[in-house]
């Protein structure tokens with residue numbers, strides 16, 4: 001496979017040739033940064049774990065150079081941070097038994113800018129992996145690079161002929177939870193099992209956590225809070241949930257504007273709050 005950045009990397013934990021490793025993918029997650037995948041896509045990682053018929057592939061778009069540093073990493077320069085981020089992402093891929101882990105290695109500014117190169121790389125990966133479901137950042141995330149990646153994922157899928165597109169596209173939680181969605185708009189991923197694996201997958205990102213940001217604890221706590229504060233019949237026994245936004249409409253209908261798409265969800269939230277206050281006033 002030809003990726004634009006010469007420093008891009010495809011890591012295959014079990015050593016299968018790259019093409020075969022990618023071809024077995026059923027579930028593919030595309031994130032902006034190292035550690036985002038394990039925060040937002042725990043459900044497909046666990047679904048594919050120790051299964052022969054389902055395989056998870058991760059794609060990280062940026063290079064990890066700009067990440068904050070502290071503790072034993074305080075003196076690391078950008079290149080050392082990049083190397084440690086890659087190393088941590090490989091550890092997660094081995095631990096989670098991913099089919100493959102792709103690092104596209106783009107500077108963040110290039111992802112936020114208008115470059116079409118990440119879109120072309122993502123399209124190549126989608127063709128090689130032909131996943132059934134794709135997971136990425138949701139369009140209401142509050143991190144610019146996350147939303148930029150989500151838009152590039154949509155563009156990459158739209159560049160494929162319709163029969164070659166994944167069946168599902170989900171927006172997931174990192175920098176902003178999806179608790180604000182009205183309950184009927186939430187896709188609830190049950191994460192009540194294998195808390196040990198979830199903690200291990202989050203815990204390998206020591207360079208991010210050492211700075212004092214306990215992303216590991218916060219992500220597990222958000223899953224628990226989601227379950228506790230979610231009212232629904234089918235999943236009322238869940239003790240841990242991650243919420244997704246079904247963005248499949250954006251890859252079924254190319255004319256659908258991502259902004260108009262997310263505004264519909266915000267409007268339903270607005271309406272729910274408004275209706276309640278009208279009713280109770």
Ligand SMILES: [Zn+2]
Nearest residue numbers: 032033036146
């Ligand atoms: Zn991120």
